[in-house]
Amino acid sequence: xxxxxxxxxxxxxxxxxPHTHRLTPGMPVHLAEHSTRGADxxxxxxxxxxEFRKLRHELIVWxxxxxxxxxxxxxxxxxxxxxxxxxxxxxxxFRGVNPQGVRVTSFKAPTxxxxxxxxxxxxxxxxxAAGMIGVFxxxxxxxxxxxxxxxxxxxxxxxxxxxxxNHFEQLLTATGTRILKFYLHISKQEQxxxxxxxxxxxxxxxxxxxxxxxxxxxxxxxxxxxxDALQRCTTxxxxxxxxxxxxxxxxxxxxxxxxxxTLREMNPSYPPGEAGIMDITIED
Amino acid sequence: xxxxxxxxxxxxxxxxxPHTHRLTPGMPVHLAEHSTRGADxxxxxxxxxxEFRKLRHELIVWxxxxxxxxxxxxxxxxxxxxxxxxxxxxxxxFRGVNPQGVRVTSFKAPTxxxxxxxxxxxxxxxxxAAGMIGVFxxxxxxxxxxxxxxxxxxxxxxxxxxxxxNHFEQLLTATGTRILKFYLHISKQEQxxxxxxxxxxxxxxxxxxxxxxxxxxxxxxxxxxxxDALQRCTTxxxxxxxxxxxxxxxxxxxxxxxxxxTLREMNPSYPPGEAGIMDITIED
Numbered sequence: 001x002x003x004x005x006x007x008x009x010x011x012x013x014x015x016x017x018p019h020t021h022r023l024t025p026g027m028p029v030h031l032a033e034h035s036t037r038g039a040d041x042x043x044x045x046x047x048x049x050x051e052f053r054k055l056r057h058e059l060i061v062w063x064x065x066x067x068x069x070x071x072x073x074x075x076x077x078x079x080x081x082x083x084x085x086x087x088x089x090x091x092x093x094f095r096g097v098n099p100q101g102v103r104v105t106s107f108k109a110p111t112x113x114x115x116x117x118x119x120x121x122x123x124x125x126x127x128x129a130a131g132m133i134g135v136f137x138x139x140x141x142x143x144x145x146x147x148x149x150x151x152x153x154x155x156x157x158x159x160x161x162x163x164x165x166n167h168f169e170q171l172l173t174a175t176g177t178r179i180l181k182f183y184l185h186i187s188k189q190e191q192x193x194x195x196x197x198x199x200x201x202x203x204x205x206x207x208x209x210x211x212x213x214x215x216x217x218x219x220x221x222x223x224x225x226x227x228d229a230l231q232r233c234t235t236x237x238x239x240x241x242x243x244x245x246x247x248x249x250x251x252x253x254x255x256x257x258x259x260x261x262t263l264r265e266m267n268p269s270y271p272p273g274e275a276g277i278m279d280i281t282i283e284d
Numbered sequence: 285x286x287x288x289x290x291x292x293x294x295x296x297x298x299x300x301x302p303h304t305h306r307l308t309p310g311m312p313v314h315l316a317e318h319s320t321r322g323a324d325x326x327x328x329x330x331x332x333x334x335e336f337r338k339l340r341h342e343l344i345v346w347x348x349x350x351x352x353x354x355x356x357x358x359x360x361x362x363x364x365x366x367x368x369x370x371x372x373x374x375x376x377x378f379r380g381v382n383p384q385g386v387r388v389t390s391f392k393a394p395t396x397x398x399x400x401x402x403x404x405x406x407x408x409x410x411x412x413a414a415g416m417i418g419v420f421x422x423x424x425x426x427x428x429x430x431x432x433x434x435x436x437x438x439x440x441x442x443x444x445x446x447x448x449x450n451h452f453e454q455l456l457t458a459t460g461t462r463i464l465k466f467y468l469h470i471s472k473q474e475q476x477x478x479x480x481x482x483x484x485x486x487x488x489x490x491x492x493x494x495x496x497x498x499x500x501x502x503x504x505x506x507x508x509x510x511x512d513a514l515q516r517c518t519t520x521x522x523x524x525x526x527x528x529x530x531x532x533x534x535x536x537x538x539x540x541x542x543x544x545x546t547l548r549e550m551n552p553s554y555p556p557g558e559a560g561i562m563d564i565t566i567e568d
Binding site: 068069070087090091094095096097098099100102103104106135137188189192195196199202203205206207208209210213216217270271272273274276277278280282283284 | 352353354371374375378379380381382383384386387388390419421472473476479480483486487489490491492493494497500501554555556557558560561562564566567568
């Protein structure tokens with residue numbers, strides 16, 4: 001097969017505004033004031049899709065360099081209400097990236113063994129290794145979201161967790177991991193439409209659970225829990241981004257832009273070869 | 285973004301001869317008699333590349349169904365001499381597949397902790413979960429390859445491993461895992477050209493290690509070790525495939541064909557929804 005054109009894409013061509021959607025440490029968070037609609041942030045879906053495809057090519061190149069360099073780590077966390085697009089964003093953004101360098105971890109309800117440890121234990125086991133991109137589909141934030149809303153532990157327990165999480169993420173950052181945290185923000189109406197789609201299309205039935213309706217009834221409680229998590233865990237080293245996610249085309253672009261901006265900053269490069277590599281003759 | 289055309293590709297259009305390159309249980313293996321050249325097996329590179337792209341679309345659909353079904357598992361093992369194409373095949377075949385459903389494990393020299401356990405311990409920890417495709421870049425076969433050639437354990441130890449491996453793979457098969465084992469077969473001349481390429485291109489220096497030259501000097505010992513592993517571990521439940529790999533275009537197609545054939549046999553399907561799902565009304 002001929003070399004993919006990807007290899008020759010010039011990088012850094014597309015300017016990115018990295019602060020859009022990023023929360024500021026110490027500032028209050030009111031999710032109702034954050035738009036969920038793509039059209040509020042971008043004038044043209046075709047242009048957005050074109051830019052997304054270009055940036056995806058850039059991502060493929062950066063991932064190769066990150067892996068080759070084998071030193072830095074990138075951790076990407078997706079949180080959202082049901083049908084918010086965690087799966088879809090992962091699929092669209094990382095499509096085409098070498099799966100050898102990307103590890104997706106989907107955190108479900110904890111197992112018996114996981115519950116026998118502290119809540120960060122299973123998370124720590126799954127953080128990315130050097131050279132890797134780790135993607136968390138749900139995360140330790142569930143331990144201040146569903147755990148809080150469903151009162152699975154007393155308040156004095158989950159109240160301590162925000163600071164514990166900040167310390168944990170500070171440790172990861174200090175030891176070479178860049179952390180990006182995306183809250184995929186959809187409206188309650190958009191969730192209804194997505195649920196209806198899952199009910200209407202037989203191939204999507206498996207994605208729907210009646211338990212999802214119970215969580216929908218708790219929408220306001222979840223918004224309160226999300227607001228607290230976003231506010232109290234937006235740190236200088238690991239800020240949250242609130243991504244308008246009713247329009248998939250904009251959601252994908254907004255996430256991709258932030259990932260690309262971050263990789264440009266990390267700027268991984270191909271490492272030098274071993275000493276003396278130029279003097280080698282390969283025998284038959 | 286519009287729905288990807290992938291979703292609408294009709295499956296089963298391309299007929300596949302699954303027995304090509306598959307070894308037969310109980311038959312002696314002579315690698316020198318197996319061609320490494322693609323042109324010996326396919327008349328047209330453009331046609332091969334066209335078929336490969338079609339099958340890759342089919343793979344994306346099968347992976348979605350396997351994941352949705354959440355019942356069966358597929359384990360794909362790549363073994364090869366250095367520069368044989370383990371990384372490249374993984375990248376090309378799985379490009380475009382949802383990374384959430386594919387987990388690649390690269391087995392390196394065992395750690396202190398891994399060496400403190402039996403050699404199948406770290407392998408067993410990494411076999412695919414229900415609904416997943418697991419890809420092994422190297423595997424437990426190193427324990428009868430490099431371990432044998434470099435005499436890291438006594439012969440009476442590695443001699444027992446073939447049967448242990450067969451039993452292990454039988455267990456996996458009996459519990460819902462399909463296993464595909466690919467030996468990517470390159471000529472010694474092709475390895476030389478690949479090594480030279482790694483020396484010539486600065487971006488590829490990181491892939492080259494002087495230790496690779498020592499392994500190259502042991503080529504004949506490795507061929508003997510591979511022949512024994514392929515012969516003694518080709519079982520009805522987990523046969524080896526010897527893939528001609530000097531030509532990447534043919535290698536990729538040959539591997540892809542076998543994976544697609546296997547997924548057609550496994551025939552995963554979207555599971556039914558929960559009972560009563562059709563009577564649901566979603567509240568605002």
